[in-house]
Amino acid sequence: QxxxxxxxxxxxxxxxxxxxxxxxxxxxxxxxxxxxxxxxxxxxxxxxxxxxxxxxxxxxxxxxxxxxDDYFPYADSTNAYWTGYFTSRPTFKGYVRMLSGYYLAARQIEFLVGGSFTSSLEDALGIAQHHDAVSGTAKQHTTDDYSKRLALGASQVEKGVNTALSCLTSSKGTCMSPAVKFTQ
Incomplete structure:
Protein backbone atom coordinates (compact mmCIF):
# COMPACT_ATOMS: atom_id res chain seq x y z
CA GLN A 1 0.00 0.00 0.00
CA ASP A 69 -13.30 11.49 -12.36
CA ASP A 70 -15.60 9.93 -9.78
CA TYR A 71 -15.50 6.67 -7.85
CA PHE A 72 -18.67 5.22 -9.31
CA PRO A 73 -19.82 2.78 -10.34
CA TYR A 74 -18.24 0.86 -7.49
CA ALA A 75 -18.46 -2.93 -7.67
CA ASP A 76 -17.49 -5.27 -4.86
CA SER A 77 -17.77 -8.34 -7.08
CA THR A 78 -18.68 -9.25 -10.65
CA ASN A 79 -22.03 -7.71 -11.63
CA ALA A 80 -22.57 -6.30 -8.13
CA TYR A 81 -22.52 -2.55 -8.72
CA TRP A 82 -23.31 -0.08 -5.97
CA THR A 83 -25.30 2.37 -8.06
CA GLY A 84 -28.75 3.85 -8.09
CA TYR A 85 -28.99 4.93 -4.45
CA PHE A 86 -31.65 7.48 -5.34
CA THR A 87 -33.45 5.54 -8.06
CA SER A 88 -33.27 1.84 -7.19
CA ARG A 89 -36.16 0.07 -5.46
CA PRO A 90 -38.56 3.04 -5.61
CA THR A 91 -41.45 0.96 -4.28
CA PHE A 92 -39.48 -0.06 -1.21
CA LYS A 93 -38.39 3.54 -0.61
CA GLY A 94 -42.03 4.66 -0.89
CA TYR A 95 -43.15 1.89 1.46
CA VAL A 96 -40.62 2.94 4.11
CA ARG A 97 -41.66 6.57 3.72
CA MET A 98 -45.37 5.78 3.95
CA LEU A 99 -44.94 3.53 6.99
CA SER A 100 -42.76 6.12 8.70
CA GLY A 101 -45.66 8.59 8.57
CA TYR A 102 -48.11 5.90 9.65
CA TYR A 103 -45.84 5.00 12.55
CA LEU A 104 -45.68 8.60 13.77
CA ALA A 105 -49.48 8.95 13.65
CA ALA A 106 -49.93 5.60 15.39
CA ARG A 107 -47.54 6.66 18.17
CA GLN A 108 -49.82 9.60 18.94
CA ILE A 109 -52.89 7.37 19.06
CA GLU A 110 -50.97 4.86 21.16
CA PHE A 111 -50.18 7.64 23.63
CA LEU A 112 -53.83 8.73 23.84
CA VAL A 113 -55.08 5.28 24.81
CA GLY A 114 -52.08 4.25 26.90
CA GLY A 115 -51.45 1.24 24.71
CA SER A 116 -48.34 -0.37 23.32
CA PHE A 117 -48.60 -1.61 19.75
CA THR A 118 -45.98 0.19 17.66
CA SER A 119 -42.73 -1.47 18.76
CA SER A 120 -42.51 -4.07 15.97
CA LEU A 121 -42.99 -1.42 13.28
CA GLU A 122 -40.48 0.81 15.07
CA ASP A 123 -37.93 -2.02 14.99
CA ALA A 124 -38.64 -2.80 11.33
CA LEU A 125 -38.29 0.86 10.34
CA GLY A 126 -35.02 1.06 12.25
CA ILE A 127 -33.67 -1.92 10.32
CA ALA A 128 -34.96 -0.42 7.06
CA GLN A 129 -32.74 2.62 7.67
CA HIS A 130 -29.62 0.43 7.38
CA HIS A 131 -27.24 1.69 4.71
CA ASP A 132 -27.99 -1.31 2.48
CA ALA A 133 -31.76 -1.25 2.97
CA VAL A 134 -33.44 2.00 1.99
CA SER A 135 -30.47 2.88 -0.25
CA GLY A 136 -31.41 -0.08 -2.43
CA THR A 137 -28.03 -1.82 -2.40
CA ALA A 138 -29.14 -4.95 -0.52
CA LYS A 139 -29.60 -8.24 -2.33
CA GLN A 140 -33.18 -9.10 -3.34
CA HIS A 141 -33.74 -11.77 -0.68
CA THR A 142 -32.57 -9.31 1.98
CA THR A 143 -34.91 -6.60 0.70
CA ASP A 144 -37.72 -9.17 0.75
CA ASP A 145 -36.95 -9.80 4.43
CA TYR A 146 -36.99 -6.06 5.19
CA SER A 147 -40.36 -5.79 3.42
CA LYS A 148 -41.75 -8.74 5.36
CA ARG A 149 -40.69 -7.19 8.68
CA LEU A 150 -42.31 -3.90 7.69
CA ALA A 151 -45.54 -5.65 6.65
CA LEU A 152 -45.74 -7.58 9.93
CA GLY A 153 -45.08 -4.42 11.94
CA ALA A 154 -47.67 -2.47 9.93
CA SER A 155 -50.22 -5.23 10.48
CA GLN A 156 -49.72 -5.07 14.26
CA VAL A 157 -49.99 -1.29 14.21
CA GLU A 158 -53.15 -1.46 12.10
CA LYS A 159 -54.80 -3.75 14.65
CA GLY A 160 -53.71 -1.48 17.49
CA VAL A 161 -54.93 1.67 15.74
CA ASN A 162 -58.28 0.05 14.90
CA THR A 163 -58.77 -1.01 18.53
CA ALA A 164 -57.68 2.41 19.80
CA LEU A 165 -59.93 4.35 17.44
CA SER A 166 -62.86 2.09 18.26
CA CYS A 167 -62.20 2.69 21.91
CA LEU A 168 -61.79 6.45 21.53
CA THR A 169 -65.03 6.80 19.55
CA SER A 170 -67.01 4.55 21.87
CA SER A 171 -69.34 6.16 24.38
CA LYS A 172 -68.80 3.32 26.85
CA GLY A 173 -65.46 4.63 28.13
CA THR A 174 -63.76 1.25 27.80
CA CYS A 175 -60.36 2.67 26.85
CA MET A 176 -57.32 2.02 28.94
CA SER A 177 -56.17 4.98 30.95
CA PRO A 178 -54.00 7.32 28.92
CA ALA A 179 -50.34 7.35 29.81
CA VAL A 180 -50.63 10.99 30.90
CA LYS A 181 -53.64 12.95 32.11
CA PHE A 182 -53.87 16.59 31.26
CA THR A 183 -55.33 18.90 33.88
CA GLN A 184 -55.62 22.64 34.21
Whole structure:
Protein backbone atom coordinates (compact mmCIF):
# COMPACT_ATOMS: atom_id res chain seq x y z
CA GLN A 1 0.00 0.00 0.00
CA UNK A 2 2.88 2.39 0.58
CA UNK A 3 3.28 2.97 -3.17
CA UNK A 4 -0.34 4.06 -3.39
CA UNK A 5 -0.53 6.07 -0.17
CA UNK A 6 2.70 8.04 -0.95
CA UNK A 7 3.75 8.44 2.71
CA UNK A 8 4.72 6.10 5.52
CA UNK A 9 1.20 6.36 6.98
CA UNK A 10 -1.01 3.51 5.88
CA UNK A 11 -4.66 3.12 6.84
CA UNK A 12 -5.85 -0.40 7.49
CA UNK A 13 -9.59 -0.31 7.92
CA UNK A 14 -11.18 -2.96 10.09
CA UNK A 15 -14.57 -4.54 10.09
CA UNK A 16 -17.64 -4.84 7.96
CA UNK A 17 -21.33 -5.37 8.55
CA UNK A 18 -21.95 -7.69 11.49
CA UNK A 19 -18.22 -8.12 12.22
CA UNK A 20 -18.29 -7.01 15.83
CA UNK A 21 -20.71 -9.51 17.30
CA UNK A 22 -17.74 -10.75 19.33
CA UNK A 23 -16.00 -7.41 19.78
CA UNK A 24 -14.11 -8.44 22.91
CA UNK A 25 -12.24 -11.27 21.17
CA UNK A 26 -11.75 -9.18 18.01
CA UNK A 27 -10.07 -6.35 19.92
CA UNK A 28 -8.09 -8.71 22.16
CA UNK A 29 -6.61 -10.31 19.03
CA UNK A 30 -6.03 -6.91 17.45
CA UNK A 31 -4.21 -5.78 20.62
CA UNK A 32 -1.94 -8.83 20.29
CA UNK A 33 -1.27 -8.13 16.63
CA UNK A 34 -0.38 -4.48 17.36
CA UNK A 35 1.89 -5.60 20.21
CA UNK A 36 3.86 -8.05 18.04
CA UNK A 37 4.06 -5.71 15.04
CA UNK A 38 5.42 -2.92 17.25
CA UNK A 39 7.82 -5.31 19.01
CA UNK A 40 9.69 -5.78 15.72
CA UNK A 41 10.37 -2.03 15.57
CA UNK A 42 10.23 -1.50 11.81
CA UNK A 43 6.55 -0.52 11.86
CA UNK A 44 4.50 1.39 14.42
CA UNK A 45 0.88 0.20 14.49
CA UNK A 46 -1.86 1.87 16.50
CA UNK A 47 -5.60 2.31 16.76
CA UNK A 48 -6.44 5.57 15.08
CA UNK A 49 -9.23 7.69 13.64
CA UNK A 50 -9.80 9.15 10.17
CA UNK A 51 -8.93 12.64 11.45
CA UNK A 52 -5.60 11.51 12.99
CA UNK A 53 -4.75 9.74 9.72
CA UNK A 54 -5.59 12.74 7.52
CA UNK A 55 -3.72 15.10 9.87
CA UNK A 56 -0.61 12.88 9.56
CA UNK A 57 -0.97 12.81 5.77
CA UNK A 58 -1.33 16.59 5.69
CA UNK A 59 1.74 17.04 7.92
CA UNK A 60 3.88 15.11 5.42
CA UNK A 61 3.64 18.08 3.01
CA UNK A 62 3.20 15.67 0.12
CA UNK A 63 1.59 17.14 -2.98
CA UNK A 64 -1.42 15.15 -4.05
CA UNK A 65 -2.83 14.81 -7.55
CA UNK A 66 -6.33 16.15 -8.14
CA UNK A 67 -8.79 13.38 -8.93
CA UNK A 68 -10.85 14.36 -11.96
CA ASP A 69 -13.30 11.49 -12.36
CA ASP A 70 -15.60 9.93 -9.78
CA TYR A 71 -15.50 6.67 -7.85
CA PHE A 72 -18.67 5.22 -9.31
CA PRO A 73 -19.82 2.78 -10.34
CA TYR A 74 -18.24 0.86 -7.49
CA ALA A 75 -18.46 -2.93 -7.67
CA ASP A 76 -17.49 -5.27 -4.86
CA SER A 77 -17.77 -8.34 -7.08
CA THR A 78 -18.68 -9.25 -10.65
CA ASN A 79 -22.03 -7.71 -11.63
CA ALA A 80 -22.57 -6.30 -8.13
CA TYR A 81 -22.52 -2.55 -8.72
CA TRP A 82 -23.31 -0.08 -5.97
CA THR A 83 -25.30 2.37 -8.06
CA GLY A 84 -28.75 3.85 -8.09
CA TYR A 85 -28.99 4.93 -4.45
CA PHE A 86 -31.65 7.48 -5.34
CA THR A 87 -33.45 5.54 -8.06
CA SER A 88 -33.27 1.84 -7.19
CA ARG A 89 -36.16 0.07 -5.46
CA PRO A 90 -38.56 3.04 -5.61
CA THR A 91 -41.45 0.96 -4.28
CA PHE A 92 -39.48 -0.06 -1.21
CA LYS A 93 -38.39 3.54 -0.61
CA GLY A 94 -42.03 4.66 -0.89
CA TYR A 95 -43.15 1.89 1.46
CA VAL A 96 -40.62 2.94 4.11
CA ARG A 97 -41.66 6.57 3.72
CA MET A 98 -45.37 5.78 3.95
CA LEU A 99 -44.94 3.53 6.99
CA SER A 100 -42.76 6.12 8.70
CA GLY A 101 -45.66 8.59 8.57
CA TYR A 102 -48.11 5.90 9.65
CA TYR A 103 -45.84 5.00 12.55
CA LEU A 104 -45.68 8.60 13.77
CA ALA A 105 -49.48 8.95 13.65
CA ALA A 106 -49.93 5.60 15.39
CA ARG A 107 -47.54 6.66 18.17
CA GLN A 108 -49.82 9.60 18.94
CA ILE A 109 -52.89 7.37 19.06
CA GLU A 110 -50.97 4.86 21.16
CA PHE A 111 -50.18 7.64 23.63
CA LEU A 112 -53.83 8.73 23.84
CA VAL A 113 -55.08 5.28 24.81
CA GLY A 114 -52.08 4.25 26.90
CA GLY A 115 -51.45 1.24 24.71
CA SER A 116 -48.34 -0.37 23.32
CA PHE A 117 -48.60 -1.61 19.75
CA THR A 118 -45.98 0.19 17.66
CA SER A 119 -42.73 -1.47 18.76
CA SER A 120 -42.51 -4.07 15.97
CA LEU A 121 -42.99 -1.42 13.28
CA GLU A 122 -40.48 0.81 15.07
CA ASP A 123 -37.93 -2.02 14.99
CA ALA A 124 -38.64 -2.80 11.33
CA LEU A 125 -38.29 0.86 10.34
CA GLY A 126 -35.02 1.06 12.25
CA ILE A 127 -33.67 -1.92 10.32
CA ALA A 128 -34.96 -0.42 7.06
CA GLN A 129 -32.74 2.62 7.67
CA HIS A 130 -29.62 0.43 7.38
CA HIS A 131 -27.24 1.69 4.71
CA ASP A 132 -27.99 -1.31 2.48
CA ALA A 133 -31.76 -1.25 2.97
CA VAL A 134 -33.44 2.00 1.99
CA SER A 135 -30.47 2.88 -0.25
CA GLY A 136 -31.41 -0.08 -2.43
CA THR A 137 -28.03 -1.82 -2.40
CA ALA A 138 -29.14 -4.95 -0.52
CA LYS A 139 -29.60 -8.24 -2.33
CA GLN A 140 -33.18 -9.10 -3.34
CA HIS A 141 -33.74 -11.77 -0.68
CA THR A 142 -32.57 -9.31 1.98
CA THR A 143 -34.91 -6.60 0.70
CA ASP A 144 -37.72 -9.17 0.75
CA ASP A 145 -36.95 -9.80 4.43
CA TYR A 146 -36.99 -6.06 5.19
CA SER A 147 -40.36 -5.79 3.42
CA LYS A 148 -41.75 -8.74 5.36
CA ARG A 149 -40.69 -7.19 8.68
CA LEU A 150 -42.31 -3.90 7.69
CA ALA A 151 -45.54 -5.65 6.65
CA LEU A 152 -45.74 -7.58 9.93
CA GLY A 153 -45.08 -4.42 11.94
CA ALA A 154 -47.67 -2.47 9.93
CA SER A 155 -50.22 -5.23 10.48
CA GLN A 156 -49.72 -5.07 14.26
CA VAL A 157 -49.99 -1.29 14.21
CA GLU A 158 -53.15 -1.46 12.10
CA LYS A 159 -54.80 -3.75 14.65
CA GLY A 160 -53.71 -1.48 17.49
CA VAL A 161 -54.93 1.67 15.74
CA ASN A 162 -58.28 0.05 14.90
CA THR A 163 -58.77 -1.01 18.53
CA ALA A 164 -57.68 2.41 19.80
CA LEU A 165 -59.93 4.35 17.44
CA SER A 166 -62.86 2.09 18.26
CA CYS A 167 -62.20 2.69 21.91
CA LEU A 168 -61.79 6.45 21.53
CA THR A 169 -65.03 6.80 19.55
CA SER A 170 -67.01 4.55 21.87
CA SER A 171 -69.34 6.16 24.38
CA LYS A 172 -68.80 3.32 26.85
CA GLY A 173 -65.46 4.63 28.13
CA THR A 174 -63.76 1.25 27.80
CA CYS A 175 -60.36 2.67 26.85
CA MET A 176 -57.32 2.02 28.94
CA SER A 177 -56.17 4.98 30.95
CA PRO A 178 -54.00 7.32 28.92
CA ALA A 179 -50.34 7.35 29.81
CA VAL A 180 -50.63 10.99 30.90
CA LYS A 181 -53.64 12.95 32.11
CA PHE A 182 -53.87 16.59 31.26
CA THR A 183 -55.33 18.90 33.88
CA GLN A 184 -55.62 22.64 34.21
Missing amino acids: ANVTRTNHIMWTMGDDFNYQYAESWFRNMDRLIHYVNKDGRVHALYSTPSIYTDAKHASNESWPLKQ
